[in-house]
Amino acid sequence: YTGKTGSGKSMAANRDIYEAALSGAKVLLLDPKSERKDICKWDEKLTELGSELNFISFSTKDEDAGKLDPFLLFDNRAEAVEVSREIIYYLLNINIRNDSAKSSIVTKAVKRVGQLAEPSIRFVKDELRHLVQENDMLPEEHRPMALELASILEEFEDVSLARLIFGKRMNDENV
Incomplete structure (x- = not known):
C-alpha cells in the first residue's frame, strides 16, 4: 500500500486483513508501531x-525479551540447535571455511545447550566458558578464542532488539 499521508492506506490494509481473517485465511501481520492493538483496539x-486473533509484541521492553529465542520457537531441539548456531555464526561473522576453529567451538557450545532441560540461546556464552574450564574439551590454543566469543555474545543481551533473541524471558504470554 502506497500513497500520501491520510489517503487511506492503513484503512484499506485493515479492511483487507480483516476480511481475509474472517474468510479463514492465516494472516501474519507485522505491526511495529502496535497500531492495530493500541490505536484500533482490534483485541477489543x-x-x-x-481466539484466531493473537497479538505478539516485539519491542525493546523487558516483557518481550527472549521471545525470538530459537529454543522457544522450535519444538524440534535439533532445529533449534541449528538455527541458534546459524544466528551466532552470523552475529559473530563466522565463516565455516575460514574460521573452522571458531565454528567448531560454537557448535560444541550450542549442542551442549541443546541438551539442557531448559535450553536458551543466551546460555551459549556460559557453555563457551565451561568448555574453557573443562580440560579435555578444547585445545589450549582455542581457549582464549572461546572466552572472546562468550564476551561478545554476552553483549547482545543488552543490545536493543537483540534482546528479543538473547534476553532472559520475563513473560511467557503470547510466545
Whole structure:
C-alpha cells in the first residue's frame, strides 16, 4: 500500500486483513508501531475472530525479551540447535571455511545447550566458558578464542532488539 499521508492506506490494509481473517485465511501481520492493538483496539472490537486473533509484541521492553529465542520457537531441539548456531555464526561473522576453529567451538557450545532441560540461546556464552574450564574439551590454543566469543555474545543481551533473541524471558504470554 502506497500513497500520501491520510489517503487511506492503513484503512484499506485493515479492511483487507480483516476480511481475509474472517474468510479463514492465516494472516501474519507485522505491526511495529502496535497500531492495530493500541490505536484500533482490534483485541477489543474484533470479538468475532475469537481466539484466531493473537497479538505478539516485539519491542525493546523487558516483557518481550527472549521471545525470538530459537529454543522457544522450535519444538524440534535439533532445529533449534541449528538455527541458534546459524544466528551466532552470523552475529559473530563466522565463516565455516575460514574460521573452522571458531565454528567448531560454537557448535560444541550450542549442542551442549541443546541438551539442557531448559535450553536458551543466551546460555551459549556460559557453555563457551565451561568448555574453557573443562580440560579435555578444547585445545589450549582455542581457549582464549572461546572466552572472546562468550564476551561478545554476552553483549547482545543488552543490545536493543537483540534482546528479543538473547534476553532472559520475563513473560511467557503470547510466545
